[in-house]
Amino acid sequence: MKKMLVAAVSRVLSGVSQKPASRVLVASCNYSNDATFEIKKCDLHHLEEGPPVTAVLTRQDGLKYYKTMQTIRRMELKADQLYKQKFIRGFCHLCDGQEACYVGLEAGVNPTDHIITSYRSHGFCYTRGLSIRSILAELTGRKGGCAKGKGGSMHMYCKNFYGGNGIVGAQGPLGGQIAEAYNMAALWKLPCIFICENNRYGMGTAITRAAASIDYYKRGNFMPGLKVDGMDVLCVREATKFAADYCRSGKGPIVMELQTYRYHGHSMSDPGVSYRTREEIQNVRGKSDPIMLLQDKIVNSHLASVEELKEIDVEVRKEIDDAAEFATTDPEPALEEIAHHIYSDNPPFEVRGANQWVKFKSIS
Amino acid sequence: MAGVSGLVRRPLQQVSGLLRRRFHQTAPAALQVTVREALNQGMDEELERDEKVFLLGEEVAQYDGAYKVSRGLWKKYGDKRIIDTPISEMGFAGIAVGAAMAGLRPICEFMTFNFSMQAIDQVINSAAKTYYMSAGFQPVPIVFRGPNGASAGVAAQHSQCFAAWYGHCPGLKVVSPWNSEDAKGLIKSAIRDNNPVVMLENELMYGVPFELPPEAQSKDFLIPIGKAKIERPGTHITVVAHSRPVGHCLEAATVLSKEGIECEVINMRTIRPMDIETIEASVMKTNHLITVEGGWPQFGVGAEICARIMEGPAFNFLDAPAVRVTGADVPMPYAKILEDNSVPQVKDIIFAIKKTLNV
Numbered sequence: 001m002k003k004m005l006v007a008a009v010s011r012v013l014s015g016v017s018q019k020p021a022s023r024v025l026v027a028s029c030n031y032s033n034d035a036t037f038e039i040k041k042c043d044l045h046h047l048e049e050g051p052p053v054t055a056v057l058t059r060q061d062g063l064k065y066y067k068t069m070q071t072i073r074r075m076e077l078k079a080d081q082l083y084k085q086k087f088i089r090g091f092c093h094l095c096d097g098q099e100a101c102y103v104g105l106e107a108g109v110n111p112t113d114h115i116i117t118s119y120r121s122h123g124f125c126y127t128r129g130l131s132i133r134s135i136l137a138e139l140t141g142r143k144g145g146c147a148k149g150k151g152g153s154m155h156m157y158c159k160n161f162y163g164g165n166g167i168v169g170a171q172g173p174l175g176g177q178i179a180e181a182y183n184m185a186a187l188w189k190l191p192c193i194f195i196c197e198n199n200r201y202g203m204g205t206a207i208t209r210a211a212a213s214i215d216y217y218k219r220g221n222f223m224p225g226l227k228v229d230g231m232d233v234l235c236v237r238e239a240t241k242f243a244a245d246y247c248r249s250g251k252g253p254i255v256m257e258l259q260t261y262r263y264h265g266h267s268m269s270d271p272g273v274s275y276r277t278r279e280e281i282q283n284v285r286g287k288s289d290p291i292m293l294l295q296d297k298i299v300n301s302h303l304a305s306v307e308e309l310k311e312i313d314v315e316v317r318k319e320i321d322d323a324a325e326f327a328t329t330d331p332e333p334a335l336e337e338i339a340h341h342i343y344s345d346n347p348p349f350e351v352r353g354a355n356q357w358v359k360f361k362s363i364s
Numbered sequence: 365m366a367g368v369s370g371l372v373r374r375p376l377q378q379v380s381g382l383l384r385r386r387f388h389q390t391a392p393a394a395l396q397v398t399v400r401e402a403l404n405q406g407m408d409e410e411l412e413r414d415e416k417v418f419l420l421g422e423e424v425a426q427y428d429g430a431y432k433v434s435r436g437l438w439k440k441y442g443d444k445r446i447i448d449t450p451i452s453e454m455g456f457a458g459i460a461v462g463a464a465m466a467g468l469r470p471i472c473e474f475m476t477f478n479f480s481m482q483a484i485d486q487v488i489n490s491a492a493k494t495y496y497m498s499a500g501f502q503p504v505p506i507v508f509r510g511p512n513g514a515s516a517g518v519a520a521q522h523s524q525c526f527a528a529w530y531g532h533c534p535g536l537k538v539v540s541p542w543n544s545e546d547a548k549g550l551i552k553s554a555i556r557d558n559n560p561v562v563m564l565e566n567e568l569m570y571g572v573p574f575e576l577p578p579e580a581q582s583k584d585f586l587i588p589i590g591k592a593k594i595e596r597p598g599t600h601i602t603v604v605a606h607s608r609p610v611g612h613c614l615e616a617a618t619v620l621s622k623e624g625i626e627c628e629v630i631n632m633r634t635i636r637p638m639d640i641e642t643i644e645a646s647v648m649k650t651n652h653l654i655t656v657e658g659g660w661p662q663f664g665v666g667a668e669i670c671a672r673i674m675e676g677p678a679f680n681f682l683d684a685p686a687v688r689v690t691g692a693d694v695p696m697p698y699a700k701i702l703e704d705n706s707v708p709q710v711k712d713i714i715f716a717i718k719k720t721l722n723v
Contacts, residue, residue: 089517141699152519152698166521168451204427210450332701352693354712
C-alpha cells in the first residue's frame with residue numbers, strides 16, 4: 001500500500017499525470033499485483049508433455065513487456081521513416097508484428113545464454129541490451145552506432161548476441177545447412193533451442209510454395225519440437241522456459257516454431273502486398289496484434305490502467321525521437337578508421353586503398 | 365481537282381520513296397534499353413528459341429524477379445520453364461547442374477553472387493570440372509547468373525566481387541557485362557554455350573539505359589565469349605576494366621582528354637578466357653597500362669592482367685610499371701563515407717593514369 005501511494009504521489013509531482021491527485025490515488029489502489037491467464041496449448045512433437053497452459057503475469061512484468069514491445073514497435077516504425085528519408089541505406093528488414101517473439105524469448109532465458117539470429121534482428125538487438133540510440137545510429141551509419149557504422153542493419157552484435165546475419169541460414173550451424181546443424185546438435189546433445197520465426201513467408205514466397213512440410217516444429221525429425229503462438233508474449237515465455245529447462249537438463253536440443261507475422265514486406269524494397277493481401281495484414285493487426293493482446297490482458301485484469309499504458313507510450317515515443325535525433329546528427333565514422341578491425345590481436349599494419357598510393361592503417 | 369492532287373501526290377510519293385531508301389541506309393531510331401531490359405530480352409529470346417532452356421532461382425517467377433530482371437517471363441512461359449525455388453542455394457544449384465547433365469539448359473539465378481558461396485561446391489566441383497573429369501563425355505551446359513560486387517549500402521556480406529574467385533577455375537567461363545549490348549549479347553552466348561558460364565551482372569547497372577545499336581536488336585545477336593571490346597580508342601595509355609568501372613573509366617577519359625591525354629579504354633566483357641591479345645596490342649601501341657576493377661586487390665583480375673603482360677610481347681613496350689585500381693582491401697563497410705572510399709572512383713582512376721604517365 002505504501003509503495004503504491006509513493007508511486008502515485010511521485011507521479012503527481014512529476015506532472016506526468018494531469019489528473020487531480022485524489023483520482024490517481026484511488027485508481028492506483030485498485031491495481032492487482034498479478035493475474036493468471038490461460039494460454040494456448042502448444043502442439044508437441046516427440047514430447048510427452050509440454051509447457052503449462054496457464055501463465056502468471058505480475059504487474060511489474062506486464063508493464064515491462066508492454067514497454068519493451070512498444071519500444072521495438074516504435075523503433076521499427078521510426079526506421080521505416082528514416083529509410084524513406086534516405087537516412088538508412090541498403091537493406092532494412094523490419095520486425096514489427098513479431099514483438100512478442102523477442103520479448104517472450106528474452107523473458108524465458110537468462111542474459112548469459114547465447115542468441116544468434118538472422119537479418120531481421122533489430123528486435124533482438126534491443127532485448128539483448130543494445131540501446132535504441134546505438135541501434136538507430138548503426139542503421140544510419142554513424143560513429144555512435146553499436147558497430148561504429150561499419151556493419152549496418154544486418155550486422156549488429158553485443159555480449160551473448162552474435163548478430164544479425166546477412167546470409168539466410170548461416171545462423172543455423174554457425175549455426176547451413178539446418179539439417180546438418182540438427183544432426184550434430186542431437187548427436188552431441190547440445191543444449192540448443194532452434195527457433196523458427198514462422199511469419200508465413202520466405203521473402204516473397206508463401207511457405208506452402210517453398211516447404212514440402214510447413215510443420216516446422218516437426219522438421220527436426222528425431223528432435224522434439226513445440227509449435228507456439230508467437231503473437232502471445234506469455235505463450236512464448238512459457239514455451240521458452242520449458243525449452244530452456246529441457247536443454248539445461250541435458251536432454252539435448254529442441255525445436256521451437258513461433259507462429260508470428262510481419263506487417264512490413266521482407267525488406268524496405270519489398271512493398272509486401274504483391275504476394276499477400278492487404279486484408280490479410282489488416283486482419284492480423286485487428287485480431288492478433290501482440291501489443292494489443294497484452295494491453296487487453298493488462299487492462300482487463302486490472303494490472304494497470306489504460307492511462308498508465310498511454311503514459312508509457314508517450315515515454316517510448318520520446319525515447320525513440322531522442323534516439324532518432326542522435327542517429328541523424330551524430331557524425332559518420334572517421335575515414336581513418338576504414339581499415340580498423342580487420343584482424344583481432346594483431347600489431348598495426350598497412351592496408352591498400354583504391355590504388356597502391358592510397359594507404360590506410362589497420363589497428364586491431 | 366483530281367489533276368492537281370495527282371500532281372501533288374506524285375512528288376510526295378517520290379519524296380517518301382527517297383525517305384524510305386534513306387531509312388534503309390541509315391540506322392533506325394536509336395533504341396534506349398536498360399541493362400535489365402536487355403537481360404530480359406536476351407533470356408526471353410533464348411527461352412523461345414530452345415524449349416530446353418529454363419530459369420530457376422528465388423523469386424524469379426511470381427515475384428517477377430528480386431530485381432525484376434525476369435519480369436513477365438513466368439506469365440509468358442509458365443511453371444515448367446520459370447521456377448521459383450525455396451531459399452536453398454546449395455540444393456537448387458545442385459538440381460540445376462543435374463538437369464544440365466541430363467540434357468536441359470538451365471539458367472540458375474543467384475539473387476546475388478554472395479549467396480553462391482552457399483552453393484560454390486556445385487558450381488566448381490559439379491559443374492566446372494565434370495567435362496574434364498569425364499574426359500569429354502559429360503558436358504554441363506549451365507548458366508549461373510546474378511548481380512555481383514558492390515551495391516549501395518548493403519555492407520560486408522552482400523558486396524563481394526567474385527570475378528577473381530570464379531575466374532581462377534579451369535572449366536568455367538566467366539563473363540562480366542557492362543552495358544545493355546554486353547548484357548544481351550553475352551547472356552545469349554552464355555545460354556547457347558555448352559559449358560558452365562558464370563555471368564557476373566551488376567545491380568547498380570540494371571536501371572541504366574544505353575543505346576542499343578541495330579545489330580543488337582536482332583534475335584541472333586551474340587557477343588563472343590572471350591573477346592574484349594575497345595570502347596574508346598586512344599594513344600597515351602591503355603585502361604582495362606570490366607563491369608560498372610568501364611563507365612567510370614570512360615568518364616575519366618573524357619576529363620583527361622581536355623588535358624590532352626587520350627586514353628584507350630578496353631571493356632574486358634569476359635574474365636575467363638581472358639582476351640589478353642587485345643590488351644597486349646593496345647599496350648604495344650600506348651606503352652602504358654592501368655587496370656580497374658571493383659574487387660579486392662590481392663589475387664585479383666588486375667593482378668592476373670599484369671602477370672600475363674609480363675609473360676608476353678607487350679612487356680618490352682611498357683614505359684612504366686602497370687598500375688592496378690581496385691576496391692580497398694577491407695570488408696565492405698556500411699557507413700557512406702567509408703563505403704565511398706572502399707570502391708574505385710573516377711578520381712582514383714585519373715590519379716593512377718597521371719601517376720603512370722608521370723604527369
